[in-house]
Amino acid sequence: MKLDTSIACSLTPGAEIDCCGGTHIGYLKAMKRSPWFYDRWTIATERRLYSRAKLIVAHADIMKQELRDFYGINPDKITTLYPPLTINTQDTDQTRSELRRHFHLPDDKTLFLFPSSSHKRKGFPLLKDYFEKGNGEELLIVAGRPPKGECKNTLYVGYCNEMPLLYKACDYTILASSYEPFGMVGPESVANGTPVIFGENIGCCEIIDRKARVTFNVSDAESLTSAISLLKASPLTLTPPYTQYLAKKSLASVREHVEESLRRVQLVP
Numbered sequence: 001m002k003l004d005t006s007i008a009c010s011l012t013p014g015a016e017i018d019c020c021g022g023t024h025i026g027y028l029k030a031m032k033r034s035p036w037f038y039d040r041w042t043i044a045t046e047r048r049l050y051s052r053a054k055l056i057v058a059h060a061d062i063m064k065q066e067l068r069d070f071y072g073i074n075p076d077k078i079t080t081l082y083p084p085l086t087i088n089t090q091d092t093d094q095t096r097s098e099l100r101r102h103f104h105l106p107d108d109k110t111l112f113l114f115p116s117s118s119h120k121r122k123g124f125p126l127l128k129d130y131f132e133k134g135n136g137e138e139l140l141i142v143a144g145r146p147p148k149g150e151c152k153n154t155l156y157v158g159y160c161n162e163m164p165l166l167y168k169a170c171d172y173t174i175l176a177s178s179y180e181p182f183g184m185v186g187p188e189s190v191a192n193g194t195p196v197i198f199g200e201n202i203g204c205c206e207i208i209d210r211k212a213r214v215t216f217n218v219s220d221a222e223s224l225t226s227a228i229s230l231l232k233a234s235p236l237t238l239t240p241p242y243t244q245y246l247a248k249k250s251l252a253s254v255r256e257h258v259e260e261s262l263r264r265v266q267l268v269p
Contacts (some may be wrong), residue, residue, distance in 0.1 A: 003260060005050040008053070011045045017265050018053040020063050022085065022181035028036035030179035031200075032219050047071060055265040058129055059083045059182050060203030082207055082250040083182060084257045088163035088189045089242075103157055110138045112197070113170040115163070115185050115253065117144045123176025123199065128154065130224055138228070141170055167192035172231065176218045177202055186213075190245050194237035198228055212238055212245035 008015030024042045028035055050056060054253045056078045058064040062078050069074040091101070099112055100107050112131075116122040124147060131140045132152040143166060146204065147156060158165050167173060173189035174197045186204035189196050190212045196202035198205055199218035214230055238245060252260065 001254050005265065007258070008049065010043070011049060012224055013045065013048040013052055015049070016054045017261050018049055019057045019059065019083075019261075020050075020067060021059045022063065023070060024096065026063075026066040026181075027179050029070075031218045053077070055079060055261070057261050057264075060202065060206055062203050062206075063181050064254075077268055079214065081257060081260060081264075082247070082252075083247075084254045085184070085187050085250060085253055087188050088164055089191050090162075095167075096169060097192070101229060103169050105141065105155065105157075105169060106139070109136070110172075111141050111170040112138065112174040112187070113141045113143065113166065113194070114174055115143045115160075116175075119145060119147060120248060121178055123178060123181075126176045126218065126221060126224060127235060129221065130228070132259070140174070141166075143259065148161045157259060164189070164192045167194045170194055172197050175199060175202060176216075176224065177197070180204075186192050187246055187250065190238065191242050193238050193240065193242050195238055199230065207250040208248040209245040209247075212236065 004018065006015040007017045007019065009019045013081040024046055028039060030095045032143055050067065050073055054077065056067060058067060058078055058080045059082060061080050062076050067078050068075055089260065097107050104177045105111060107203055114127060116124065127140055128151055130200065131138065134153050136153055139160060142154060147154065167189050173185060173194055175183065175185060175198050179204040185199060186196050186202065188209055193214045196208065197214045200215035201218060205213060205215055214227045216227035
C-alpha cells in the first residue's frame, strides 16, 4: 500500500513529517547527564529521523532552537506548531473555600499546586528548599507521586482524578522543570482559572498570556524568590472565559493540526 504522506510522533525514521516534542540531547544537557549506550543509540536514531524527514514540526520554539543548535538541522525544514490541546475542564458552583474543604486543604493559606510524577525533573528540590524556609503562609500542594521524607510546608494530596477542581482550589500552579519541552499542565491550569508560576524554559509559556503567568530562572533560587514576591505584591487573578489567556494558534484540533502540517510540508523546497 502506498501512502501519500507519513507522519511520525516517535523514533520512526523514514517519515516525511516528524513531530518533535523533545530532543534527547536537550534532555541530557538539562539533566546534566552523560550519555550511556541507550542514550547514544537514541541520539543516533533521532539524527537519522531528522535528516530523512522533509519537515520537522517542533511543538514549541524552544524545540526549534534545540534542533538547530544540537542537531544542525536546516531551519528551513523546521516549523513550530503547538500540539493540539485536549484540556480537561469542569464547571462547578462550588467556591474556592468549598473546594479546599473537599480536598482537605487549609482556607487561610496561599496554595501552590505542584502536579508531578517525576519530581527531580519537575524541580521539586528547588521548590522544597523555598517552601521549607517559609513561615507557613504559603504551602506547596503535591499531586501525583509522593515526595520522599519530611517536607515542611508541603501537603501531599495523592494521585487526583479531579484535577480541574484541584486547580480551581489552589491559587497558583508551579513547576520548576529542568526540561519541559511543552508542559500540558500550564494550559490545563489556566483553562481552569488558575494562573501559573513556571520556569522560563518551559515550552507552554510561549502560548500563555503574561496576565496569566510569572516566570523565573530554574537555575537561580533567588529568581524563584523574586517571582513569588512579585505575586505577593501583585496577585494574578483570571476571569472567564479562561481560554482568552491561551494563544488562539494553540487551540487547534488534532485534525486542524494534521491539516496544517500537511499544508506546510508542501512549502518545503
